[in-house]
Amino acid sequence: MTGHTEAQPFNVMIVGQGGRLQYEAILFALSLAATTRSDGIRLYVAEPQPGPLWPEDPRITDPEARALLDAHGARLLPFESRHFGARYPYGNKIEALLALPEGEPFVFFDTDTLVLDDLAKVPFDFSRPTASMKREGTWPQIELYGPGYTETWKALYDRFGLDFESSLDLRWPDEYWQRYLYFNAGFFFYDCPRRFGQRFLDYALSIRDDPPPELICQSLDPWLDQIALPLVIHSFGGGRDTLPAGLLDGAVTCHYRTLPLLYAREPDAVVGFLEEITAPNKIKKVLKQYEPIKRMVYQGRGQKARALFDRDDLPRREQAIRNKLKREGFWMR
CATH class of the missing domain: 3.90.550 (Spore Coat Polysaccharide Biosynthesis Protein SpsA; Chain A)
Incomplete structure (x- = not known):
């Protein structure tokens, strides 16, 4: 070695x-x-x-x-x-x-x-x-x-x-x-x-x-x-x-393309990493000005969106994931 x-x-x-x-x-x-x-x-x-x-x-x-x-x-x-x-x-x-x-x-x-x-x-x-x-x-x-x-x-x-x-x-x-x-x-x-x-x-x-x-x-x-x-x-x-x-x-x-897609389909480790790097207060102060980060990461809507999907059995096409997120009111860009 x-x-x-x-x-x-x-x-x-x-x-x-x-x-x-x-x-x-x-x-x-x-x-x-x-x-x-x-x-x-x-x-x-x-x-x-x-x-x-x-x-x-x-x-x-x-x-x-x-x-x-x-x-x-x-x-x-x-x-x-x-x-x-x-x-x-x-x-x-x-x-x-x-x-x-x-x-x-x-x-x-x-x-x-x-x-x-x-x-x-x-x-x-x-x-x-x-x-x-x-x-x-x-x-x-x-x-x-x-x-x-x-x-x-x-x-x-x-x-x-x-x-x-x-x-x-x-x-x-x-x-x-x-x-x-x-x-x-x-x-x-x-x-x-x-x-x-x-x-x-x-x-x-x-x-x-x-x-x-x-x-x-x-x-x-x-x-x-x-x-x-x-x-x-x-x-x-x-x-x-x-x-x-x-x-x-x-x-x-x-x-990840959009935060709703990240929460819907990425492994637990990716979601955990995102939430860890965005946690410090001085970072949160800036990032929460952006509505999708504020709602998906800081207010927990990402985890609710995540619960709608089985990561081991996701739809083959991305459009189907997007459609479900939109239907359930979790789509943000």
């Missing part, structure tokens, strides 16, 4: 702005600070700056929220919204990459994520990017007389001069969604944020502004980032299985 070696340094980026995301950013920072002690792992909270694409100031203006982020090791990273802004906020994750330090490996996480264990334990191969495989077949939506999966995806690979055949997972049948490279954009990583971000931006803008004719039936909102992402990952030599399974979206991180 060899001694512990310090993991390769890397930057972690989430997006934070006024409203819901600032409170989710605080939860992320609290969870990272509680689990990950490595000096080589730095947290950046990317913050869009006011400009013509934001009708209101998108920054985190609450000084107590900013102070709490700072106290838990987060560095605020201002970036300009030149292409997306309020009309497509998912574009924040693309444009913010261009503000991260060049040539330094990064991992992006959606803000609605908790870090459950030491991120330094994850054996990232930053030269071979991947993204979250915790996804459903949300895009493309195949129309009866429209192009199929192969025709739709191949048009995109051809657009960017990429080899389509090598992206396929041949364990799945032709025209079944899992045969095609598709991720949830809840996390992704690479060895340089500028190179990754520029290509992500170029591909996303090309698809948005001049979609191939095969995409005629397809909605790009909110899926644009998830359409471009597999193409970017494939172009940099990445793919499905460049990380051991069960770490991200598993033992090390939890992409």
Whole structure:
């Protein structure tokens, strides 16, 4: 058994702005600070700056929220919204990459994520990017007389001069969604944020502004980032299985999406961890300003919502869980 070696340094980026995301950013920072002690792992909270694409100031203006982020090791990273802004906020994750330090490996996480264990334990191969495989077949939506999966995806690979055949997972049948490279954009990583971000931006803008004719039936909102992402990952030599399974979206991180979903489906240890890191009074004072945290965590509604579900027998599709929470009056975002 060899001694512990310090993991390769890397930057972690989430997006934070006024409203819901600032409170989710605080939860992320609290969870990272509680689990990950490595000096080589730095947290950046990317913050869009006011400009013509934001009708209101998108920054985190609450000084107590900013102070709490700072106290838990987060560095605020201002970036300009030149292409997306309020009309497509998912574009924040693309444009913010261009503000991260060049040539330094990064991992992006959606803000609605908790870090459950030491991120330094994850054996990232930053030269071979991947993204979250915790996804459903949300895009493309195949129309009866429209192009199929192969025709739709191949048009995109051809657009960017990429080899389509090598992206396929041949364990799945032709025209079944899992045969095609598709991720949830809840996390992704690479060895340089500028190179990754520029290509992500170029591909996303090309698809948005001049979609191939095969995409005629397809909605790009909110899926644009998830359409471009597999193409970017494939172009940099990445793919499905460049990380051991069960770490991200598993033992090390939890992409909970909303607090009602967290309480409905995550293990007891995740719920216990959330309630532990949010318990100190100085943290509670800031977080209780956000209604879902106030009601679900501090007033116990999360535990009531949890009691509606059997974690060993959850509905297969997330929509069914959402519907039940809505029906019973526990849905909050």
